[in-house]
Amino acid sequence: MPLQQSTNRQSGNIVSAPFIESxxxxxxxxxxxxxxxxxxxxxxxxxxxxxxxxNLVIACAGALAWESLMLYLRNRPVTSxxxxxxALVTAILLGMALPPMAPWWLLLTGTFFxxxxxxxxxxxxxxxxxxxxxxxxxxxxxxxxxxxxxxxTPLALPVAELGFFETMAxxxxxxxxxxxxxxxxxxxxxxxxxxxxxxxxxxxxxVRLSPVVGVIAGKGVEWINLAVLLGGLWLCYxxxxxxxxxxxxxxxxxxLSGAFHLYASERFADPVFHMFSxxxxxxxxxxxxxxxxxxxxxxxxxxxGLLIGLLIYIIRTWGGYPDAVAFAVLLMNFTAPLxxxxxxxxxxxxxxxxGRARNG
Amino acid sequence: MMxxxxxxxxxxxxxxxxKECKLHGGIKLQGFKSLSxxxxxQILSVPPQLIIPLKQHIGEAAKPxxxxxxxxxxxxxxxxxxxxxxxxxxxxxSGVVAAIEARPIPHASPIKxxxxxxxxxxxxxxxxxxxxxxEPLALPPEDLxxxxxxxxxxxLGGAVFPSAVKLKPTSDITTLIINGVECEPYITCDDVLMxxxxxxxxxxxxxxxxxxxxxxxxxAIEDNKPQAFQSVTNAINRLKAxxxxxxxxxxxxxxxxxxxxxxxxxxxxxLTGKEVPSxxxxxxxxxxxxxxxxxxxxxxxxxKGQPLVSRIMTVTGEGLDAxxxxxxxxxxxxxxxxxxxxxxxxxxxxVIMGGPMMGVAIADHAAPVxxxxxxxxxxxxxxxxxxxxxxxxxxxxxxxxVCPITLLPQQLYWHARSKEFDKLPAYHIDDxxxxxxxQVVCPAKLPLVHYFRFAKSELKARERExxxxxxxxxxxxxxQVRSEKARIEQEERKARRKAARKQVITPETNPDQSTPxxxxxxSLQGVAPEPQTHENTSMVKHEDQTKTMAR
Numbered sequence: 001m002p003l004q005q006s007t008n009r010q011s012g013n014i015v016s017a018p019f020i021e022s023x024x025x026x027x028x029x030x031x032x033x034x035x036x037x038x039x040x041x042x043x044x045x046x047x048x049x050x051x052x053x054x055n056l057v058i059a060c061a062g063a064l065a066w067e068s069l070m071l072y073l074r075n076r077p078v079t080s081x082x083x084x085x086x087a088l089v090t091a092i093l094l095g096m097a098l099p100p101m102a103p104w105w106l107l108l109t110g111t112f113f114x115x116x117x118x119x120x121x122x123x124x125x126x127x128x129x130x131x132x133x134x135x136x137x138x139x140x141x142x143x144x145x146x147x148x149x150x151x152x153t154p155l156a157l158p159v160a161e162l163g164f165f166e167t168m169a170x171x172x173x174x175x176x177x178x179x180x181x182x183x184x185x186x187x188x189x190x191x192x193x194x195x196x197x198x199x200x201x202x203x204x205x206x207v208r209l210s211p212v213v214g215v216i217a218g219k220g221v222e223w224i225n226l227a228v229l230l231g232g233l234w235l236c237y238x239x240x241x242x243x244x245x246x247x248x249x250x251x252x253x254x255x256l257s258g259a260f261h262l263y264a265s266e267r268f269a270d271p272v273f274h275m276f277s278x279x280x281x282x283x284x285x286x287x288x289x290x291x292x293x294x295x296x297x298x299x300x301x302x303x304x305g306l307l308i309g310l311l312i313y314i315i316r317t318w319g320g321y322p323d324a325v326a327f328a329v330l331l332m333n334f335t336a337p338l339x340x341x342x343x344x345x346x347x348x349x350x351x352x353x354x355g356r357a358r359n360g
Numbered sequence: 361m362m363x364x365x366x367x368x369x370x371x372x373x374x375x376x377x378x379k380e381c382k383l384h385g386g387i388k389l390q391g392f393k394s395l396s397x398x399x400x401x402q403i404l405s406v407p408p409q410l411i412i413p414l415k416q417h418i419g420e421a422a423k424p425x426x427x428x429x430x431x432x433x434x435x436x437x438x439x440x441x442x443x444x445x446x447x448x449x450x451x452x453x454s455g456v457v458a459a460i461e462a463r464p465i466p467h468a469s470p471i472k473x474x475x476x477x478x479x480x481x482x483x484x485x486x487x488x489x490x491x492x493x494x495e496p497l498a499l500p501p502e503d504l505x506x507x508x509x510x511x512x513x514x515x516l517g518g519a520v521f522p523s524a525v526k527l528k529p530t531s532d533i534t535t536l537i538i539n540g541v542e543c544e545p546y547i548t549c550d551d552v553l554m555x556x557x558x559x560x561x562x563x564x565x566x567x568x569x570x571x572x573x574x575x576x577x578x579x580a581i582e583d584n585k586p587q588a589f590q591s592v593t594n595a596i597n598r599l600k601a602x603x604x605x606x607x608x609x610x611x612x613x614x615x616x617x618x619x620x621x622x623x624x625x626x627x628x629x630x631l632t633g634k635e636v637p638s639x640x641x642x643x644x645x646x647x648x649x650x651x652x653x654x655x656x657x658x659x660x661x662x663x664k665g666q667p668l669v670s671r672i673m674t675v676t677g678e679g680l681d682a683x684x685x686x687x688x689x690x691x692x693x694x695x696x697x698x699x700x701x702x703x704x705x706x707x708x709x710x711v712i713m714g715g716p717m718m719g720v721a722i723a724d725h726a727a728p729v730x731x732x733x734x735x736x737x738x739x740x741x742x743x744x745x746x747x748x749x750x751x752x753x754x755x756x757x758x759x760x761x762v763c764p765i766t767l768l769p770q771q772l773y774w775h776a777r778s779k780e781f782d783k784l785p786a787y788h789i790d791d792x793x794x795x796x797x798x799q800v801v802c803p804a805k806l807p808l809v810h811y812f813r814f815a816k817s818e819l820k821a822r823e824r825e826x827x828x829x830x831x832x833x834x835x836x837x838x839x840q841v842r843s844e845k846a847r848i849e850q851e852e853r854k855a856r857r858k859a860a861r862k863q864v865i866t867p868e869t870n871p872d873q874s875t876p877x878x879x880x881x882x883s884l885q886g887v888a889p890e891p892q893t894h895e896n897t898s899m900v901k902h903e904d905q906t907k908t909m910a911r
Contacts, residue, residue: 019721021805126752349639
């Protein structure tokens with residue numbers, strides 16, 4: 001690359017302003033994203049027990065291993081790129097999105113597709129067109145539907161007294177925990193339950209009374225979503241993400257679900273149920289806001305988020321899968337470059353004499 | 361309701377919080393102003409040698425009118441303006457012209473330009489023509505403007521545009537802004553000037569008002585300089601107490617501390633809510649913006665008759681013995697200034713002319729202080745010569761949120777990096793003011809401004825190429841027309857000759873006669889095709905370019 005070379009050469013001799021070094025770093029950004037996820041992880045641990053920890057540990061190890069291997073194969077400096085910790089963020093998001101106590105090979109396959117295929121094969125950090133975590137998730141969902149739907153019943157594990165080692169035994173050797181049938185531990189997710197029940201003709205108000213539903217949305221999941229919301233608001237406060245995408249995702253989902261709920265309240269779940277079920281909050285604050293795969297202009301972000309919100313509702317209600325975050329985000333990832341091109345903000349002093357000044 | 365009323369009240373009380381007056385983006389920077397603004401301006405001694413560049417302003421370089429060996433006095437014109445956008449150059453002190461030759465100028469690369477070198481006699485004697493004028497306000501405006509031009513005054517904020525040119529706008533001026541914002545970190549020369557010479561600034565502003573006749577004059581000061589604001593306000597009040605009619609049109613305004621609020625276009629937006637149209641100048645809005653230092657220099661020029669031979673300049677940086685502001689003669693070598701400001705000649709001292717955001721790292725310390733030198737910031741080599749390792753862009757968009765022009769730096773970077781220069785005008789690269797905000801907040805530590813400068817120069821070079829190609833195309837077309845004409849004439853002549861021969865001798869054709877002719881014609885054509893194809897390709901290229909530009 002001639003330009004790169006000339007930059008390097010020149011920066012040795014001729015330096016140019018500004019002479020104030022950026023106080024920010026990519027690893028710093030990524031670290032703060034991980035901090036913002038901590039409350040959600042604590043709540044998830046409370047709900048799902050050690051299964052969430054094994055998920056995260058294996059996903060992180062897998063992601064780092066795939067990232068190192070790919071960087072090595074691509075002749076990139078392994079340590080400096082590993083230190084940006086973007087692979088960890090992907091791994092944590094994937095680990096939270098998969099059913100707790102997922103078998104080790106599922107996590108390794110998922111991280112392989114996320115890191116090696118969706119990220120590194122496209123050029124690594126900053127060059128991937130698709131959100132790595134969601135690409136990995138989508139591949140797993142299509143390839144291993146049985147494992148991907150084996151969600152633990154929230155708050156059931158402590159009762160079963162499933163310790164760390166029992167969990168590990170299950171994850172690595174698929175040994176069923178001592179005198180507990182795994183079937184008793186897993187159940188349909190609230191969104192799944194809602195889908196099947198409503199398609200059977202059960203009304204939404206009856207669904208609400210079921211044991212899988214908590215105060216406002218899915219039992220357990222609602223608290224995780226609240227914790228994610230908390231972390232997301234902190235990210236907004238720290239200006240690591242702008243408000244545009246989270247707000248527009250929630251508005252898109254809320255308005256569409258609200259409209260249908262008003263139209264037929266027994267056949268369509270209310271907006272709050274949708275917002276605090278599944279991975280809605282995770283999507284709004286942590287997944288859709290992945291800067292690499294989202295548009296960069298304010299207007300582009302609003303359109304992007306709004307369409308993700310609408311797509312989530314459409315796929316959840318009429319699509320083939322109970323949750324829709326991965327597909328909605330991946331579909332909209334494709335539109336990001338186009339949105340960027342057509343939503344340039346108005347620049348200072350434009351639109352007055354601009355045309356004349358430029359063409360004249 | 362209550363909240364609404366309170367909100368309305370605060371909005372009315374603080375006009376700068378009005379939405380239309382708010383600057384987009386910008387960043388808060390640590391000021392480091394207290395390093396140098398505590399002491400009054402010190403006067404730097406006359407150096408043994410002055411190196412005075414002929415081009416210290418924007419426009420054409422001045423023409424020297426002295427010879428080697430001439431005795432010159434302080435304030436004597438030693439080079440006169442060459443063209444309308446140009447400025448004269450004066451001897452900064454008395455002495456003998458030692459040389460007129462290329463010397464290093466303050467620049468990022470070690471380039472040389474013609475300078476007049478004066479060996480000073482240390483007497484610092486003013487030229488006898490330098491006489492004070494008791495009542496310059498009574499002079500006709502055109503006379504005042506001519507005096508400003510003769511005094512060689514150019515914008516001392518760093519842009520060094522000849523002030524006399526700026527003061528002859530083509531439309532009516534409603535607002536005169538005296539810019540004392542000084543938003544770059546470290547620099548305090550305007551701050552100190554306002555603290556200690558507020559009267560000169562106000563008097564200078566009134567002189568400017570006499571020339572451009574604005575309805576109001578605003579002295580804009582950043583709110584991190586309360587003492588300067590107080591001093592200017594006091595000066596205005598003194599003027600009011602003296603009963604001057606003009607005092608009511610002038611007022612001081614505080615602008616919020618944010619970089620780059622002191623940029624001309626940004627300041628106009630903050631103060632008036634208006635935006636200077638892209639690609640044009642502030643006077644089209646009826647606004648003229650002049651730096652406080654320039655205003656004070658105009659006061660000196662018109663009241664005291666002193667041309668611009670010295671300027672106030674900040675010498676600062678961490679770990680300096682005597683950081684502060686100095687009045688330095690133009691042409692003083694930078695190493696002389698450093699030695700007198702307590703900077704030992706260390707091999708690892710780097711000098712940045714201007715602030716840390718938009719300044720230039722000087723390649724050669726023998727270069728002189730010029731009209732644009734508002735600050736010498738001393739850093740060590742390690743601090744600036746080792747660029748941080750950059751990472752790939754993650755498109756976080758922070759650059760776009762801080763850009764005062766609302767550009768999309770990450771898109772500009774993307775296209776500049778992949779050398780898709782023809783896409784850049786669509787992203788308004790020409791409007792980039794190179795303020796550096798994007799680079800300072802970039803988590804990937806990308807040298808964004810460097811890329812933008814590179815792309816801009818590349819686009820300019822292409823534009824030049826295109827113009828050159830246009831000229832050569834026209835020339836080539838003209839040449840073809842000429843050769844075509846010549847060929848037709850020749851054929852006509854040949855035909856005429858043939859006809860004449862036919863009439864004279866016999867009606868038989870002569871084969872010997874026709875071959876050299878056809879050879880001649882083919883050789884002519886043989887020359888023609890080559891430029892033709894050349895022209896075609898250049899035409900195609902040109903069309904391509906205009907198309908992409910239009911896009």
